[in-house]
Amino acid sequence: MALATRLQxxxxxxxxxxxxxxxxxxxxARVTSTPGSITRVYLSPEHARxxxxxxxWMRELGMTTRQDAAGNQVSRLAPVGAPDAPALLLxxxxxxxxxxxxxxxxxxxxxxxxxxRLVRRRDEDGVAxxxxxFALEVVAFSDEEGTRFGKALLGSSAVAGQWEASWWxxxxxxxxxxxxxxxxxxxxxxxxxxxxxxxxxxxxxLEAHIxxxxxxxxxxxxxxxxxxxxxxxRFQLIVEGEARHAGGTPYDMRRDALLGASEAALAVERICxxxxxxxxxxxxxxxxPGAVNVVPGEAHFSLDLRGEFDDTRDHxxxxxxRELDAIMGRRGLSWQAREVHSAPAVFCAPLLQDxxxxxxxxxxxxxxxxxxxxxxxxxxxxxxxxxxxxxxxGISHHPDEAVSGDDVAVGIQALAEAVLxxxxxPR
Amino acid sequence: MALATRLQxxxxxxxxxxxxxxxxxxxxARVTSTPGSITRVYLSPEHARxxxxxxxWMRELGMTTRQDAAGNQVSRLAPVGAPDAPALLLxxxxxxxxxxxxxxxxxxxxxxxxxxRLVRRRDEDGVAxxxxxFALEVVAFSDEEGTRFGKALLGSSAVAGQWEASWWxxxxxxxxxxxxxxxxxxxxxxxxxxxxxxxxxxxxxLEAHIxxxxxxxxxxxxxxxxxxxxxxxRFQLIVEGEARHAGGTPYDMRRDALLGASEAALAVERICxxxxxxxxxxxxxxxxPGAVNVVPGEAHFSLDLRGEFDDTRDHxxxxxxRELDAIMGRRGLSWQAREVHSAPAVFCAPLLQDxxxxxxxxxxxxxxxxxxxxxxxxxxxxxxxxxxxxxxxGISHHPDEAVSGDDVAVGIQALAEAVLxxxxxPR
Numbered sequence: 133m134a135l136a137t138r139l140q141x142x143x144x145x146x147x148x149x150x151x152x153x154x155x156x157x158x159x160x161a162r163v164t165s166t167p168g169s170i171t172r173v174y175l176s177p178e179h180a181r182x183x184x185x186x187x188x189w190m191r192e193l194g195m196t197t198r199q200d201a202a203g204n205q206v207s208r209l210a211p212v213g214a215p216d217a218p219a220l221l222l223x224x225x226x227x228x229x230x231x232x233x234x235x236x237x238x239x240x241x242x243x244x245x246x247x248x249r250l251v252r253r254r255d256e257d258g259v260a261x262x263x264x265x266f267a268l269e270v271v272a273f274s275d276e277e278g279t280r281f282g283k284a285l286l287g288s289s290a291v292a293g294q295w296e297a298s299w300w301x302x303x304x305x306x307x308x309x310x311x312x313x314x315x316x317x318x319x320x321x322x323x324x325x326x327x328x329x330x331x332x333x334x335x336x337x338l339e340a341h342i343x344x345x346x347x348x349x350x351x352x353x354x355x356x357x358x359x360x361x362x363x364x365x366r367f368q369l370i371v372e373g374e375a376r377h378a379g380g381t382p383y384d385m386r387r388d389a390l391l392g393a394s395e396a397a398l399a400v401e402r403i404c405x406x407x408x409x410x411x412x413x414x415x416x417x418x419x420x421p422g423a424v425n426v427v428p429g430e431a432h433f434s435l436d437l438r439g440e441f442d443d444t445r446d447h448x449x450x451x452x453x454r455e456l457d458a459i460m461g462r463r464g465l466s467w468q469a470r471e472v473h474s475a476p477a478v479f480c481a482p483l484l485q486d487x488x489x490x491x492x493x494x495x496x497x498x499x500x501x502x503x504x505x506x507x508x509x510x511x512x513x514x515x516x517x518x519x520x521x522x523x524x525x526g527i528s529h530h531p532d533e534a535v536s537g538d539d540v541a542v543g544i545q546a547l548a549e550a551v552l553x554x555x556x557x558p559r
Numbered sequence: 560m561a562l563a564t565r566l567q568x569x570x571x572x573x574x575x576x577x578x579x580x581x582x583x584x585x586x587x588a589r590v591t592s593t594p595g596s597i598t599r600v601y602l603s604p605e606h607a608r609x610x611x612x613x614x615x616w617m618r619e620l621g622m623t624t625r626q627d628a629a630g631n632q633v634s635r636l637a638p639v640g641a642p643d644a645p646a647l648l649l650x651x652x653x654x655x656x657x658x659x660x661x662x663x664x665x666x667x668x669x670x671x672x673x674x675x676r677l678v679r680r681r682d683e684d685g686v687a688x689x690x691x692x693f694a695l696e697v698v699a700f701s702d703e704e705g706t707r708f709g710k711a712l713l714g715s716s717a718v719a720g721q722w723e724a725s726w727w728x729x730x731x732x733x734x735x736x737x738x739x740x741x742x743x744x745x746x747x748x749x750x751x752x753x754x755x756x757x758x759x760x761x762x763x764x765l766e767a768h769i770x771x772x773x774x775x776x777x778x779x780x781x782x783x784x785x786x787x788x789x790x791x792x793r794f795q796l797i798v799e800g801e802a803r804h805a806g807g808t809p810y811d812m813r814r815d816a817l818l819g820a821s822e823a824a825l826a827v828e829r830i831c832x833x834x835x836x837x838x839x840x841x842x843x844x845x846x847x848p849g850a851v852n853v854v855p856g857e858a859h860f861s862l863d864l865r866g867e868f869d870d871t872r873d874h875x876x877x878x879x880x881r882e883l884d885a886i887m888g889r890r891g892l893s894w895q896a897r898e899v900h901s902a903p904a905v906f907c908a909p910l911l912q913d914x915x916x917x918x919x920x921x922x923x924x925x926x927x928x929x930x931x932x933x934x935x936x937x938x939x940x941x942x943x944x945x946x947x948x949x950x951x952x953g954i955s956h957h958p959d960e961a962v963s964g965d966d967v968a969v970g971i972q973a974l975a976e977a978v979l980x981x982x983x984x985p986r
Binding site: 229230231236277278279282284343344345346362364366374375376377378379380381382383385388390391393394395397398401404405411413414415416417418419420421422423424425426427428429431434436438472501502503504523526527528529530 | 656657658663704705706709711770771772773789791793801802803804805806807808809810812815817818820821822824825828831832838840841842843844845846847848849850851852853854855856858861863865899928929930931950953954955956957
């Protein structure tokens with residue numbers, strides 16, 4: 133690691149930056165489709181509103197900004213005289229799960245803006261530029277959670293040039309296809325390829341994110357570098373039995389799809405608990421026709437499976453599938469699974485792990501991420517690095533999700549220092 | 560049993576009547592809020608449409624008809640010179656469960672109309688009247704299933720004068736209250752009491768219905784008299800845990816509400832199977848927030864509990880509640896139950912069982928009904944009797960629900976004969 137220029141700003145500026153991040157988290161939290169809680173999904177009116185807010189904040193820093201062909205809000209600050217210089221991407225996402233917290237994704241976008249504010253150069257006329265041989269770009273990804281269409285990382289997949297044609301027919305809970313939602317939002321499905329970036333346009337991608345787990349809270353540390361992001365697979369499962377009258381159908385004639393799905397959810401827990409570093413979650417489950425007096429003829433549920441390594445994750449899925457065969461066989465039910473998401477484990481580049489640890493300073497811890505992040509997609513086109521912030525009690529995807537202003541302040545400083553360390557690297 | 564006048568009509572008339580019933584079942588099946596399947600709920604545009612159709616068919620028989628203050632369609636044919644004579648009520652309901660069959664409830668209304676057609680008297684000018692000392696009324700109840708508001712038997716409860724003020728705040732899945740739905744349908748919540756009938760206005764209530772169970776199919780018989788209707792209780796249950804990120808939350812920190820609800824559904828099955836003549840059904844279950852990547856913090860489910868006798872039903876609920884305490888305690892979850900429906904077992908009057916058996920003729924079987932029926936509410940104001948029709952394989956509350964035209968023909972004949980037997984009884 134080369135000796136790097138250290139950030140030369142008064143500490144008060146960092147404090148002010150962290151306060152602005154916290155205030156903007158509150159401001160974004162008010163943009164929701166579910167008043168009283170936070171829900172902001174891809175291609176919704178709320179998506180458009182937060183993109184407009186982010187664009188305003190980007191322009192305020194002297195950056196140019198555009199909404200790309202997949203609805204990501206992208207901003208750029210080039211070095212003087214090198215408008216086409218490759219870019220260091222900084223960012224995260226602005227979409228949320230239903231009934232979300234205020235920080236997951238959001239804090240990474242807002243911290244990236246503060247890093248640009250701290251490191252940018254301004255000439256005598258106040259015109260901003262990148263002080264590095266590369267441009268600085270802040271990206272607010274449009275869909276990371278996959279809340280609306282069940283497919284995660286749509287925004288960053290478009291940027292990575294990995295958009296798949298089969299996704300156009302994914303539907304939301306109202307039956308609206310992704311294709312229709314694109315058009316309704318004002319985007320052209322035929323041009324989604326234009327959101328893709330080429331590896332030679334990019335220097336690296338750095339993302340700050342709350343940990344979404346309890347490790348830093350348990351160890352009493354504010355920040356960590358990330359070594360890798362867990363591999364994940366997601367399935368939508370359907371169990372089919374027979375809908376029958378709840379009163380008149382004796383137990384020996386029932387083929388109750390909900391009871392099969394209930395056994396399946398418990399089997400997922402039992403099997404994954406028995407593995408090391410694997411978690412399986414059934415987050416959605418619904419019975420159909422869904423009447424109080426009808427034996428459910430069909431049940432739908434989701435399965436989210438994550439592991440540190442691809443092979444143990446796949447082995448666990450095989451074991452779950454065998455168990456589902458047994459459960460459904462006993463109950464006279466049939467089942468099928470559609471894989472809606474699959475992402476291999478992504479490893480952060482050693483150099484970027486080094487600059488993040490150097491940015492944190494001292495004995496910086498390193499964690500592996502059980503949660504998925506935009507960096508997973510972007511890893512396909514450039515090196516990625518991540519900085520984790522302590523998440524009290526590890527509560528995320530929940531209104532109680534938290535991060536402290538003090539941790540955000542040291543996080544902004546560490547991320548800015550990491551950028552300076554990276555800029556000081558011989559290339 | 561006194562010797563009764565037998566129905567004096569050519570057999571072809573009965574065949575034609577059964578064909579008309581089957582054709583009208585198809586016609587009503589087309590009135591649905593879910594094209595491609597049958598769903599017709601209380602106070603919906605579809606409810607208004609089937610009431611208009613029923614009214615037309617009632618008037619065609621020379622009956623007077625009105626929609627009562629709770630949305631039931633009621634028709635009447637009085638004896639000559641006795642416009643205020645007490646009435647024999649015949650009927651059933653026209654609402655459905657979601658994705659319903661074509662016969663549950665509907666066939667009872669349509670068969671009642673055919674019985675009126677077969678037994679009515681017509682003068683030289685073709686003006687129809689009841690040939691008995693009592694009036695004939697056909698009622699199409701507006702809500703038996705409880706699909707929309709989770710509370711069953713709303714229509715017949717209004718007729719029985721048992722409407723409860725607390726029901727006005729029940730909501731449908733869109734948050735619309737029963738009060739608002741009443742107004743939107745054009746009814747006045749303040750006048751619901753006007754739907755109530757007094758015992759002295761009524762002679763009895765006779766209802767034909769498909770069995771909604773496999774007993775007649777298994778024994779190879781077309782019709783049965785009903786001895787009693789099972790007691791039922793319905794609950795809406797909520798399990799509360801904590802919503803957390805599916806990737807970042809280790810198993811030892813999870814309080815997964817869906818897994819608690821899944822264990823509960825399986826416990827209901829285990830406990831009820833161990834009892835005699837008790838069935839428990841979880842027909843609805845949903846996880847919240849309901850995202851693929853969030854550990855469910857809340858789960859909602861329904862429980863429908865039925866038994867031949869009230870005390871075993873209540874004892875079973877107590878056992879389920881104890882088991883829920885144990886399950887939720889182990890998982891760090893809390894649970895609560897709201898009772899949304901409770902109906903004691905209702906016994907059919909011995910005289911009405913006799914006339915129905917006499918109407919069927921031969922060695923008529925007698926069954927107890929595990930399913931609830933409008934007769935349960937009406938039992939509070941007058942004697943009730945029921946006729947069951949064979950339901951192939953016992954499939955009900957499902958698109959495959961069936962009844963044969965031949966069984967409908969013998970059913971119409973039996974119901975008409977039962978009315979004649981009743982009229983011949985000394986009063």
